[in-house]
Amino acid sequence: MGQTERVRGENVRQDDLFQDAITRYGAAMDRLARAYEADPEKRRDLSQEIQLAIWKSLDRFEARCSLRTWVYRVAHNTAANYIVRQRRSNISNLSTLEEIESSPDPTNHQRTAEERIAIDRLLQLIHRLKPMDRQVMLLYLEDLDAESIGEITGISAGNVRVLIHRVKIILARQFHEGKHP
Amino acid sequence: MNPRTIWQSQEMENPTMTVHELREKVKSLRAKARSTMIFNLVTALVVTAIFIRVFVLYVHGWYGRISWSLVLAGTFYMLGYLVYESLRLKRTERVDMDAGISSCLRFYRRMLEQKRQHARHMTFAAVPLVAGGLMSFLPALALTIQHPDGNVWVRLFPFSVILVTWFVLFWIMRRRLRRDFHREFATLENLEREFPDR
Numbered sequence: 001m002g003q004t005e006r007v008r009g010e011n012v013r014q015d016d017l018f019q020d021a022i023t024r025y026g027a028a029m030d031r032l033a034r035a036y037e038a039d040p041e042k043r044r045d046l047s048q049e050i051q052l053a054i055w056k057s058l059d060r061f062e063a064r065c066s067l068r069t070w071v072y073r074v075a076h077n078t079a080a081n082y083i084v085r086q087r088r089s090n091i092s093n094l095s096t097l098e099e100i101e102s103s104p105d106p107t108n109h110q111r112t113a114e115e116r117i118a119i120d121r122l123l124q125l126i127h128r129l130k131p132m133d134r135q136v137m138l139l140y141l142e143d144l145d146a147e148s149i150g151e152i153t154g155i156s157a158g159n160v161r162v163l164i165h166r167v168k169i170i171l172a173r174q175f176h177e178g179k180h181p
Numbered sequence: 182m183n184p185r186t187i188w189q190s191q192e193m194e195n196p197t198m199t200v201h202e203l204r205e206k207v208k209s210l211r212a213k214a215r216s217t218m219i220f221n222l223v224t225a226l227v228v229t230a231i232f233i234r235v236f237v238l239y240v241h242g243w244y245g246r247i248s249w250s251l252v253l254a255g256t257f258y259m260l261g262y263l264v265y266e267s268l269r270l271k272r273t274e275r276v277d278m279d280a281g282i283s284s285c286l287r288f289y290r291r292m293l294e295q296k297r298q299h300a301r302h303m304t305f306a307a308v309p310l311v312a313g314g315l316m317s318f319l320p321a322l323a324l325t326i327q328h329p330d331g332n333v334w335v336r337l338f339p340f341s342v343i344l345v346t347w348f349v350l351f352w353i354m355r356r357r358l359r360r361d362f363h364r365e366f367a368t369l370e371n372l373e374r375e376f377p378d379r
Contacts, residue, residue: 018203030194033195034191034194043194047195115187118187130368141185143185154287
């Protein structure tokens with residue numbers, strides 16, 4: 001097989017993997033961009049940047065981890081890089097899960113059935129979090145288990161479980177569920 | 182109301198890009214990176230050439246030679262670093278390549294270290310540049326003080342304004358950069374302490 005054909009074959013594989021990844025996780029990547037950027041115009045740029053990073057990285061994907069883990073890692077790392085580059089996330093202004101947990105209980109919030117308000121509230125909460133806590137919260141919201149979150153973030157599964165427990169408490173309090181979600 | 186359901190029920194806002202669009206975007210990004218790199222190199226080469234010309238034509242005494250040698254050393258260092266950086270893969274592409282392999286914590290650290298390294302190289306270049314600039318400025322300043330009624334200060338004024346502005350800007354930027362790095366590394370170290378790598 002000639003060099004050109006091999007390169008073409010690799011490109012086809014990369015493109016196929018990208019199509020597969022976007023079909024399966026495109027919506028989650030879109031939500032991730034929302035969690036990192038509040039401004040719609042900039043969010044579109046970030047969304048494109050994430051897609052571009054995923055596509056380029058798939059050239060090196062060797063199936064040592066699942067496609068899901070790979071895609072989430074690239075997306076979260078790209079988003080974190082974006083935050084640092086933009087210097088918008090004045091990290092000292094962001095909070096940890098612990099700080100939010102110990103802040104006053106928003107019991108005076110009116111319960112509303114409108115989903116938009118609930119999403120906005122959720123986004124406000126996410127935007128306040130520091131990068132690593134934000135990643136854990138987002139991955140939890142995407143239904144990933146502790147092992148998968150650990151694989152993506154580099155945090156041990158035990159520590160992820162502790163964080164998830166905090167996330168659950170915060171979310172339950174924010175959404176007045178009465179029980180943990 | 183389940184937050185997970187609420188979160189996942191959001192409608193897609195931005196369309197996914199086609200492979201063709203991605204290739205086009207990569208092409209335009211590469212072209213942009215190339216033109217930035219060329220601009221940086223040309224600017225650095227022009228500045229270096231000007232300094233060499235000044236050194237050869239106008240600098241004769243040992244004191245002047247030392248001060249201008251420092252300026253030249255700074256510009257050569259900056260030029261060398263720019264060439265070195267340009268020869269390596271472009272920054273954005275390195276980020277993309279590493280992104281899938283590294284866990285978030287490791288990636289975050291590597292990203293910060295790369296930025297700190299870049300800032301350090303720029304400081305290494307700026308120290309001799311600023312020191313040489315100040316050394317070249319001092320004799321003229323001494324002359325002005327010795328002959329306050331002369332017109333040396335008129336000729337000295339534009340140069341001194343540029344030099345002082347440059348020095349102050351460098352100092353402010355360096356301070357801000359150090360503070361930012363300190364804060365970012367402190368955050369990272371807290372995270373690493375709290376969540377030791379597996």
